[in-house]
Amino acid sequence: MRRLLVPLVPVAALALLATGCAPQDDDAAAPASSASASASGSATTARCSPDTMDTKTKGTLTVATDKPAYEPWFSGDDPSNGKGFESAVAFAVAKQLGFEQGSVKWVTAGFNQVISPAPKDFDVDVNQVSITDARKKNIDFSSGYYDVAQSVVTVKGSKAAGAKSIADLKGLKLGAQVGTTSYTVAKDTIAPSEQVAVFNTNDDAKAALQNGQVDALVVDLPTGLFLAAADLKNGQLVGQLPSSGTPEQFGMVLDKGSSLTACVSQAVDALRADGTLKQLEQQWLTSTAGAPELQ
Incomplete structure (x- = not known):
């Protein structure tokens, strides 16, 4: 994967180019x-x-x-x-x-x-x-x-918006893309009391967050930065999570x-x-x- 490009300055023209998520190769990322x-x-x-x-x-x-x-x-x-x-x-x-x-x-x-x-x-x-x-x-x-770290992204005003720790996320409804490191981290590192919602694509996950079906998403940090700064209405990056696995x-x-x-x-x-x-x-x-x- 390559990165999601993240303009943090509103003036910048925004484009989602292949990221830590660009055209995905068949083989897994190597350490x-x-x-x-x-x-x-x-x-x-x-x-x-x-x-x-x-x-x-x-x-x-x-x-x-x-x-x-x-x-x-x-x-x-x-x-x-x-x-x-x-x-x-x-x-x-x-x-x-x-x-x-x-x-x-x-x-x-x-x-x-x-x-x-x-x-x-x-x-x-x-x-x-x-x-x-x-x-x-x-x-x-x-x-x-x-x-590449994993992160938690939400929208302003949600239950996750004020979270300052992993413990603050445990009682929330979280979502992640199926088969990703993000899903594994959401399930094992945060270990929420409610089952993590699984989505086929990040676009599906983003729509669910925007519609209030989940309180927050777990995505890689480059994606989280992009979503919060450019792709979500009232997006907010809650923070990044500790490293897990390779x-x-x-x-x-x-x-x-x-x-x-x-x-x-x-x-x-x-x-x-x-x-x-x-x-x-x-x-x-x-x-x-x-x-x-x-x-």
Whole structure:
């Protein structure tokens, strides 16, 4: 899956492009450990420097994303400003590899171009592209830089609107799409007293919420952000839920067999290990995007 694009600023033109839910591949999302190519052992610092990496332009890291670049992944439709979760992650990866901010060049690449086996005109793409085994047949992925969280979304004035914890949700009527991680999390993590309502599609679930048949929906966070900001009348994101099981992950995309994959994965792994990814997630998704963690 790829992402649901989420404009948090009312002025932005809104479009639901394939998300952490775009065209779904047949194979399940793969975790970071199976992303194509972390180096055996670790890539050395010397190998992973601007002088030694075989980038499209020597000494420059060319990073692609789609246009428009939506919030909260980017800010102001300007990936180069370092604001928004994915812009900040891209610059953090570049810095980890030794590239100064002025040595990062941004280009535009559409989703279909990114996941195709055709040669890329960029070094890496960052655009909410989920790691799946099907896609790895055509492209390389870095280690996962974002574990897709599950969230609870409702409408203002509902019984769920004032919920501040998982306990506050247990007595409510919840809904989720059949066969999804969201359904499993609703059933097992929230464990409501009433059976979770099951819907064939998120559109069916959304209609049920809007009509008052359920008090809230459990959906992945990118979808929840979109529904609350753009797709529901008086939509409200209640919050995100604790991780459960093997999460879907977003990874940076590279050419199949790219010599840069191991270095980029090493950089992502280092940012995960030192807490940078978590800090950026809290800054741009939890706080700025209004997605508090429900405990």
